[in-house]
Amino acid sequence: DAKTTQPTSMDCAEGRAANLPCNHSTISGNEYVYWYRQIHSQGPQYIIHGLKNNETNEMASLIITEDRKSSTLILPHATLRDTAVYYCIVRVARGSQGNLIFGKGTKLSVKP
Amino acid sequence: GAGVSQSPRYKVAKRGQDVALRCDPISGHVSLFWYQQALGQGPEFLTYFQNEAQLDKSGLPSDRFFAERPEGSVSTLKIQRTQQEDSAVYLCASSLGGGGYEQFFGPGTRLTVL
Numbered sequence: 001d002a003k004t005t006q007p008t009s010m011d012c013a014e015g016r017a018a019n020l021p022c023n024h025s026t027i028s029g030n031e032y033v034y035w036y037r038q039i040h041s042q043g044p045q046y047i048i049h050g051l052k053n054n055e056t057n058e059m060a061s062l063i064i065t066e067d068r069k070s071s072t073l074i075l076p077h078a079t080l081r082d083t084a085v086y087y088c089i090v091r092v093a094r095g096s097q098g099n100l101i102f103g104k105g106t107k108l109s110v111k112p
Numbered sequence: 113g114a115g116v117s118q119s120p121r122y123k124v125a126k127r128g129q130d131v132a133l134r135c136d137p138i139s140g141h142v143s144l145f146w147y148q149q150a151l152g153q154g155p156e157f158l159t160y161f162q163n164e165a166q167l168d169k170s171g172l173p174s175d176r177f178f179a180e181r182p183e184g185s186v187s188t189l190k191i192q193r194t195q196q197e198d199s200a201v202y203l204c205a206s207s208l209g210g211g212g213y214e215q216f217f218g219p220g221t222r223l224t225v226l
Contacts, residue, residue: 032212034212041219042217042219042220043116043203043205043217043218043219043220044155044203044205044215044217045217046214046215046216049212085154087154091212092211092212093211093212094211094212096210096211097143097160097162097167097168097210097211098143098145098160098207098209098210098211098212098213098215099145099157099160099168099171100145100147100155100157100205100215101157102147102154102155102156103154104152104153104154105154
């Protein structure tokens with residue numbers, strides 16, 4: 001699985017959009033981009049994933065560049081409850097057992 | 113609730129003691145994963161089960177670590193002769209299958225070895 005690079009930490013004002021970048025320049029054609037987050041003292045939680053098209057669900061939007069070497073997770077209206085460590089993971093979606101390879105992630109602090 | 117549960121939530125052990133950590137996955141989930149998370153780090157893969165079969169144990173750090181899932185549901189991670197470096201949060205996750213299925217994580221068991 002390809003490696004990812006994320007900033008160590010970011011701050012965001014409550015109510016504003018939080019844009020979390022991720023670089024994955026060695027991503028392979030059959031690898032998807034996944035985002036999980038981990039709120040303090042909880043297990044990681046799935047947010048969203050995509051291959052090459054932009055994706056949106058009730059939690060967030062995922063923007064993947066055309067060359068697929070980077071992506072951005074967008075939380076449109078961040079709340080204090082969104083304070084967490086966000087992990088960007090690239091993985092093969094089919095034909096693998098599916099264990100996740102986490103990096104250190106980005107610690108997002110949403111401030112009032 | 114219908115989520116993944118783990119017990120105990122906290123465990124303190126003296127060095128050299130054996131411990132057993134339990135994971136109750138979501139009913140019907142075929143795949144079960146164990147991860148270890150050291151302080152300030154992301155979770156690291158330990159082992160993977162598909163039903164009752166342990167298909168990958170490449171992440172287990174030593175032969176003191178043993179995991180089982182005898183009936184393809186509940187799983188137990190056992191650590192023998194605990195050492196201080198075993199102190200970590202142990203996370204269990206389950207999913208409908210392997211590959212790209214979403215993994216649902218439990219709250220973890222925080223193990224402290226004195």
